[in-house]
Amino acid sequence: MNWISNFVRPKIRALVKKAEVPENLWHKCPACTQMIFHRELEASLRVCPHCGHHMRIRARQRLQMLFDDGKFTAIELPEIVVDPLRFRDRKRYVDRLREATAATAEKEALLAAHGRMDGEAAVIAAFDFDFMGGSMGLAVGEGLLAAARLAVMQEAPLIVIPASGGARMQEGILSLMQMPRTVIAVEEVKEAGLPYIVVLTDPTTGGVSASFAMLGDVAIAEPGAVIGFTGRRVIEETIRETLPEGFQRAEYLLEHGMVDMVVQRRDLRATLINLLRLLRDKRPPAAILPLPHGESVRMHGRHDTNRPAAKPAARNA
Numbered sequence: 001m002n003w004i005s006n007f008v009r010p011k012i013r014a015l016v017k018k019a020e021v022p023e024n025l026w027h028k029c030p031a032c033t034q035m036i037f038h039r040e041l042e043a044s045l046r047v048c049p050h051c052g053h054h055m056r057i058r059a060r061q062r063l064q065m066l067f068d069d070g071k072f073t074a075i076e077l078p079e080i081v082v083d084p085l086r087f088r089d090r091k092r093y094v095d096r097l098r099e100a101t102a103a104t105a106e107k108e109a110l111l112a113a114h115g116r117m118d119g120e121a122a123v124i125a126a127f128d129f130d131f132m133g134g135s136m137g138l139a140v141g142e143g144l145l146a147a148a149r150l151a152v153m154q155e156a157p158l159i160v161i162p163a164s165g166g167a168r169m170q171e172g173i174l175s176l177m178q179m180p181r182t183v184i185a186v187e188e189v190k191e192a193g194l195p196y197i198v199v200l201t202d203p204t205t206g207g208v209s210a211s212f213a214m215l216g217d218v219a220i221a222e223p224g225a226v227i228g229f230t231g232r233r234v235i236e237e238t239i240r241e242t243l244p245e246g247f248q249r250a251e252y253l254l255e256h257g258m259v260d261m262v263v264q265r266r267d268l269r270a271t272l273i274n275l276l277r278l279l280r281d282k283r284p285p286a287a288i289l290p291l292p293h294g295e296s297v298r299m300h301g302r303h304d305t306n307r308p309a310a311k312p313a314a315r316n317a
């Protein structure tokens with residue numbers, strides 16, 4: 001029982017804590033170094049109002065942004081064996097997990113949920129980069145499988161939004177096993193004839209980019225997002241070449257046909273709804289266009305994943 005430790009120290013702590021708050025009110029844009037007021041930043045969905053730089057966004061905010069009225073039901077992630085290798089580097093892996101949970105208020109690096117988009121059922125799984133760099137271990141793999149199976153059960157499209165450094169090295173080979181498993185998860189959705197869309201966000205790298213992230217029926221990317229397998233520096237050191245400007249950025253990948261579109265965050269929900277509407281309508285009215293030599297051809301308004309690709313009609317018959 002000491003007057004200093006029971007009374008004076010808590011008072012000092014309280015004073016110090018109060019002083020910390022104002023620092024969080026302003027954010028510095030990492031691209032243009034302008035200061036942005038925190039409320040303004042949240043209102044702009046964490047996109048810099050000065051230069052348009054897309055900052056990372058938490059998974060929960062991402063889901064609120066995409067579902068109707070920001071409402072969704074999170075899918076309970078399946079139980080998994082925690083720390084199967086009893087891994088320890090500078091810290092024990094279980095301690096790292098505990099710290100990540102405390103810092104992010106999330107159980108894992110993946111948040112999967114179902115809800116409605118424009119009134120229609122949809123399943124979205126978003127990565128939380130703040131949780132151990134969005135790394136993919138057993139829990140994330142299981143979560144993606146659960147999300148895919150729910151999509152099949154609800155006959156709903158699956159949207160996955162990676163933001164990940166890749167496999168979770170603390171789970172060794174078991175984290176690498178999530179690459180084929182997530183590919184199988186996605187295949188289940190595709191086999192059911194349901195749309196699978198990926199929204200590649202900053203960063204999508206390593207084992208995540210080398211598995212489910214590159215398999216979307218439609219691949220959307222956010223402006224400026226780093227998307228690739230290995231980091232730029234490692235590639236440059238290996239091949240001893242200087243890589244071109246903008247290499248591994250969303251816009252570069254769009255130019256080289258690796259992604260289908262680069263979409264501003266504020267337009268993402270409308271773009272997804274539009275895409276889903278186009279993919280959902282199984283039989284849109286087809287226009288019959290007469291050809292000059294009397295043949296006619298049906299114009300399909302959409303790409304039907306159920307139907308095998310039509311062979312080009314033999315012209316010289």
Ligand SMILES: [Zn+2]
Pocket residue numbers: 029030031032033034048049050051052053
């Ligand atoms: Zn900026």
